[in-house]
Each structure stands twice: as structure tokens, then as C-alpha cells.
Amino acid sequence: MAKKYSRKFWIIFWSVAIVFLACLYFFLEARKQPGKIISGAIDFLPIELSQKTEYKSIAYFANYLLARDDQEKVFLVLFQNNMELRPGGGYIGSFGILKVKNGKITNLETHDLSNFDGRIPSAIEPPYPMRETLRIDSWKLRDSNWSPDFSENAKKAEYFYQLGQGQENFDGVVAINTNVLNSFLKITGPVTLPDYPGTFNSENAVLSLEYQVEKGYAGQEIDLGDRKLIMNELAKVIMEKVVNFSNSQKFELAKAILEDLNNKNIQLYFKDQDLENQAKNSLWAGETNSTWTGDYLMMIDANLASYKSDYYINRSFDYVVDLSSEIPTAKLKITYIHNGKVKDWMTNNYQTYLRVYAPKYAWLENSNGAGKINFGEEFGKKYFGTLFTVPLNSTKTMEFSYTLKDLDVDNYDLLIQKQSGISELPGKITVIEKNGEKKSYEVKVGNEWELGKEK
Numbered sequence: 001m002a003k004k005y006s007r008k009f010w011i012i013f014w015s016v017a018i019v020f021l022a023c024l025y026f027f028l029e030a031r032k033q034p035g036k037i038i039s040g041a042i043d044f045l046p047i048e049l050s051q052k053t054e055y056k057s058i059a060y061f062a063n064y065l066l067a068r069d070d071q072e073k074v075f076l077v078l079f080q081n082n083m084e085l086r087p088g089g090g091y092i093g094s095f096g097i098l099k100v101k102n103g104k105i106t107n108l109e110t111h112d113l114s115n116f117d118g119r120i121p122s123a124i125e126p127p128y129p130m131r132e133t134l135r136i137d138s139w140k141l142r143d144s145n146w147s148p149d150f151s152e153n154a155k156k157a158e159y160f161y162q163l164g165q166g167q168e169n170f171d172g173v174v175a176i177n178t179n180v181l182n183s184f185l186k187i188t189g190p191v192t193l194p195d196y197p198g199t200f201n202s203e204n205a206v207l208s209l210e211y212q213v214e215k216g217y218a219g220q221e222i223d224l225g226d227r228k229l230i231m232n233e234l235a236k237v238i239m240e241k242v243v244n245f246s247n248s249q250k251f252e253l254a255k256a257i258l259e260d261l262n263n264k265n266i267q268l269y270f271k272d273q274d275l276e277n278q279a280k281n282s283l284w285a286g287e288t289n290s291t292w293t294g295d296y297l298m299m300i301d302a303n304l305a306s307y308k309s310d311y312y313i314n315r316s317f318d319y320v321v322d323l324s325s326e327i328p329t330a331k332l333k334i335t336y337i338h339n340g341k342v343k344d345w346m347t348n349n350y351q352t353y354l355r356v357y358a359p360k361y362a363w364l365e366n367s368n369g370a371g372k373i374n375f376g377e378e379f380g381k382k383y384f385g386t387l388f389t390v391p392l393n394s395t396k397t398m399e400f401s402y403t404l405k406d407l408d409v410d411n412y413d414l415l416i417q418k419q420s421g422i423s424e425l426p427g428k429i430t431v432i433e434k435n436g437e438k439k440s441y442e443v444k445v446g447n448e449w450e451l452g453k454e455k
Contacts, residue, residue: 053282054258054261054262054282055254055258057278057279057281057282057284058254058257058258060275060278061268061275061278061279064272064275065100065103066100066103067102067103068102068103069102070101070102071101072099072100072101072106073099073100073101073171073172074097074098074099074168074169074170074171075097075098075099075100075170075171075172075173075174076095076096076097076154076157076158076161076168076170076172076173076174077095077096077097077098077173077174077175077176078092078095078145078153078157078173078174078175078176079092079093079094079095079096079110079176080092080145080175080176080177080178080420080421081093081177081178081308082177082178082179082265082310082420082421082422083178083206083210083308083309083310083311084303084306084307084308084309084310085301085302085303085310085313085352085419085421085422086143086145086146086302086303086421087145087146087147087148087153087300087301087302087355087419088144088145088146088147088148088150088153088175088267088286088420088421089145089175089177089264089265089267089286089419089420089421090177090178090420090421091142091143091303092113092141092142092143092144092145092157093112093113093142094110094111094112094113095110095111095113095116095141095157095161096108096109096110096111097109097110097111097168098174113140113141113142114142116141116164117140117141117142117164119164119165120138120140120141120160120163120164121138121163122137122138123138124138124139125137125138125139126138126139126143127139127146128374128385129304129353129387130143130146130304132387133304133305133351133353133387134304134305139160140160141157141160141161141164144156144157144159144160145157145175146302147288147378148288148298148300148355148357148379148417148419149286149287149288149379150175150267150268150269150285150286150287150420151269151276151285151286151287153175153286154172154173154175154269155269157173158170158173170271171270171271171272172268172269172270172271172272172275173268173269174266174267174268174269175266175267175286175420176265176266177260177264177265177266177420177421178206179206179260179263179265179423180257180260180265180266181205181206182202182203182205182206183202183253183256183257183259183260183265184238184242184253184256185200185201185202185205185238186202186256187245187249187252187253187256188238188241188242189201189241191205191234191237191238191241193230193233193234193237195233196212196220196230196233197216197220200234205234206311207311209230209234210308210346211346212227212230213227213230214345214346215345261282261284262283262284262446262447263423263424263446263447264286264418264419264420264421264447265420265421266284267284267285267286267420268284268285268286269285269286283447283448286420288357288379288381288417289379289415289417289448290379290380290381291380292380292415293359293408294359294407294408294411294412294413294414294415295321295330295359295404295407295412295413295414295415296357296358296359296381296414296415296416296417297319297332297356297357297358297414297415297416297417298356298357298381298416298417298418298419299315299317299334299354299355299356299357299419299425300354300355300356300357300383300419301315301352301353301354301419301422302352302353302354303350303351303352304351304352304353304387305348305351306347306348306349306350306351306352307345307346307347307348308346308347309338309340309346309347309348309349309350310350310421311346311347312338312339312340312347312350313336313337313338313339313350313390314336314337314339315334315335315336315337315422315425315426316334316335316425316426316427317332317333317334317335317425317426317427317428318332318333318335318427318428318430319331319332319333319416319427319428319429319430320332320429320430320432321404321412321414321429321430321431321432322432323407323409323412323431323432323433323434324432324433324434324435324436327403327404327405328403328404328405328407328409329365329401329402329403329404330358330362330400330401330402330403330404331399331400331401332356332399332400332401332402333397333398333399334354334356334397334398335395335396335397335398336350336352336390336395336396336397336398337395338350338390338391338392338393338394338395338396339393340392340393341392341393342392343392347392348392349389349390349391349392350389350390350391350392351387351388351389352387352388352389352390353385353386353387354385354386354387354388354398355376355383355384355385356383356384356385356400357379357381357382357383358381358382358383358384358402358404359381359382359404359406359407360377360380360381360382361382361404361405361406361407362382362402362403362404363402363403363405364384364400364401364402365401365402365403366400366401367384367386367398367399367400367401368398368399369388369396369397369398369399370386370388370398370400371386371387371388372386372387373385373386374386384400384402386398409434410434412431412433412451413450413451414429414431414450414451415448415449415450415451416429416443416445416448416449416450417445417447417448418445418446418447418448418449424444424445424446425444425445426442426443426444426445427442427443427444427445428440428441428442428443429441429443429451431451
């Protein structure tokens, strides 16, 4: 069973995120022209062009959120624990409902999915291989983010919410990964709590909190029902620090939020098409590119019954595409290093369902290290899916060889998209051109990587 975070903690946490979007908004807003963003002012900031574009995007969304238009905006907020990785980012332990009107938060409430999912009828068959690995017979909101595309996950989450007798109609959906907590602590600095041992910082906070609420409380004379109160205490201390931030610290926090948006730790979905297009153009929508016609690669993992083992997993890949042969070929190696040493309350042998997305004309010739291969097509792509295990304290490499018969070798281009919930994904790309010349690229994919243009 996935661990649940404190409701009050996430309420305060999300409030802080909104507050700083508001701060940026008011920094850019003309005092005498309410609701109008001075986007031109950003052009004079001493930052790179790409950053200016990003800040303009934040200003665009802030203008929408804080507009004094007497219209209530309602959002579904999904809290994803990426130490238990799922295709959309991480296991959804809880969700929140955020309401904003005339630039003010009018209501915030959160729900523990262990309770809410009980209201959803057990009538929808879960996708393969959830039933086989999780031993469940129905699909619920907690497992709804099975797609690599966030807009699909957002729609599915709202669908399950309504099946659970939820009464709200949402204007948008936001997903937030656990890593965002670390972003705040990087700016606030280390935090200590009077009634708890240790220091919480951006390097250890998530792991330390997991241990405290699962094991540590038992030796501290803390009742089982009170073991998660530490989250409230931590949130209060962080809030006190944030409220007293200097302008430079506020700007650093805005940059940290931008980094989380750019790294898919925060994903946005809006029903308003203009807002959704803005999110997509900023690469903040968690979109799987369905219009790309060149070579393509995306690797999607789903931690299934492996506890919080993703904390210990390192991934890398090696991709070689050969354009010199009569039919272009691709060889992909994905290496998993499990740094966990022993089975305990947090980690186990790592069982994952891997899907490799390739161009729709890809044809898998053989695989090494994989068992049964499942095939499918979506988003204009073909995927190869396989379930396998990486034992504790071991390394495992999966290999796939496939042809790319209809690839345009005269205008070769490659797009790699990264899964939400994974930190920068390191890899090596080798392109063997028609004349046999080799070109190699060492990459770290933060959001997506395009040949000749890293993002």
C-alpha cells in the first residue's frame, strides 16, 4: 500500500506554490492597469531568451488565475509519489480540489485515495499487467495515470473522480511530484523540528519523512494515528521561512518552480484550449508528441509492487541508429542499476513494466533480457511492452533491436521524450549516417531532446 502524505501539509504546500505565481504576477502587473501583464518588461530582465519565454508563460497563467473576473476556477490537483514510479509520474496517494476566484483561493480540500477509491464502483478492468502484479480486479483513481501523456491521465482522473460521486466540474488538472518539496528546501535551507530528530534538507527530506511515518515514530512514543503530524510541523516551518523571503529568494523560488515545470515534476492540463496550447508550447503539459514523424524514442516504466524502490534505481540508455544499411536499424540498450542492498519496509526487488515507444513503422526483430513482449499503438507510435525484475544490488540491461523501414534517412531527425517522475535521464546516442560516418551525442534528457536542439 502506498504511503499517504498529510492533508494539511499538501494544502499549505500548494498554497505556497500559488502564492509565488501570484508574486510573479504582481511583479509584472501594472498597478494602474489591473489584470494587464506587462510582458514587455520581461524583455529587459538580465536573463536568457529561453527564460524570458518561460516567465512570459508563467505570467500568462498567473493572469488567468488572478484575473478579477468574478469567475470561479476549479482545479483537480494530483499528488504523485515518484519514489513509486508510474507512467504519469508516480503513485497517486491523494488529491486536492483548489478553487480560485478574483485572484484569491476560496477553498482548498484534499482527499485520501484509500478512502475515496472505495466509492468508485469495481467495474473497470485495469490495464495489463496491473491485475497480475498488484492483485487488483478493478481500476481506480490511485492508478489512473497509466498513460505517458498527461492530458490522457488528467481526463482519466476526472472520470474516476466523477465515478466516485465527486460533484465538481474542473477547469484544469495539475500533477505535482514529490520532488517539488526538495525544490522548496533548496531555497529555505535545512529545517529542524523541535519534537523530531534530525535535520531535513533538499537531499534527505523525502526519505527521512518516509522513514519517520513508517518506522521512526514507533520508538518516539508517538501514536500510530499521530505519526504523520510531522508533515504539518514541517509545512509550518517552511511557510514561516517563505513568508520572510527576500526578493532574491522569491526569485530563486520562482526559478525552482520553473525547473520543476521544465523537468515534468509539475504538469498542467487546461480545458480552455488557449491555456492548454500555452502549456504545450512551454512543454509543461506532459504531452506525448503525436505529430512527430521522424525517429522517436520514449521509455516508460511502471513500478508494480516494488514499494518505494525507485529511490534506489538509476537508469541510462544507449541508442544506435544505422542509416547506412538498406533498411535503417535501431539498437536500444536500457540499463537499470538497483542500489538497494536488502529488502526492507521501503525497497524490494524492482519489478517494472517497461514500454518503449518508437515510430509506428518500427518492427521489433529481437530482444535480450525481456520475457513476453506486448505490442500496441497510441499517439501515432508503436510500443513494445515487457514485465521484468531487477534484483536488489544488481544491474540489468534490456536490449531491443528493430528496423525503421519507412524512416526518411535523407532528412534524419530524432526526438526523445522523458517520463515524468524520473530525474535527468543520461544516455548516449550514435547516428551512423548513409556514408558510414558516425556522430555521437552524450545527453541528459530533462524534458525532451531533439537532435540538434536540447530542451
